Amino acid sequence: MSDEIRPGAGVANTVSFTSMASGTREDYELLERLEAEFAAGAAERVLDQLRGLAGSLGGYQVDRLEHSLQTATRAHLDHADEEMVVAALLHDIGDLLSPHNHSELAAAVLRPYVSEETWWIVRQHGLFQSYYYAHHHGGDRHARDRYIDHPWYQAAVDFCHRWDQPSFDPAFQSLPLAFFEPMVRRIFARQPFSTVA
16 A cells, blocks of 8 residues: 555554454454453453342342352352362353343353363253252243263263252342452452463
8 A cells, every 4th residue: 555544553552454354464463462452351241140040030029139149158168179169159140131032142141261170061051950840830840851871971960950040039048249259359360261271
């Protein structure tokens, strides 16, 4: 481009291209740096999403934020490791954006930072949780049994039975979000994909 002004030219922190095929090495190095800076804020965005569950989804005796705090508190009191406590805290963060497949959304958010087992449990918890209610509206409460030979089947059953399904109790004394925030920050500070096979 001779005398033309290139898109992004002279603008700090902006690539020169309008089509990815035209990008330069410098463009992609800039994007890599900016994406790394943005990714470093993932924990705070996840916590903001979690806070957004306050007052959500009526009909229950507690809102989704309190349910999440109760689930995480139960996991913590049950001596689950920090990764699983964070997974218990965040297992329903997909409810606001994607109520019909919230498990998959929550699992996708966690996947780069947690083990395959933790990812799988969060991804499947919606199906496994349906054991407690599906039969009341014509569904198959045993749908989870298609995974009965899966190595993490029992862990998902336990996640739902011990922590998720009993966590709708307004009398339960859950730990405050501030207790869990450092855990979330530590998990999301991990090298992405470091534990994903």
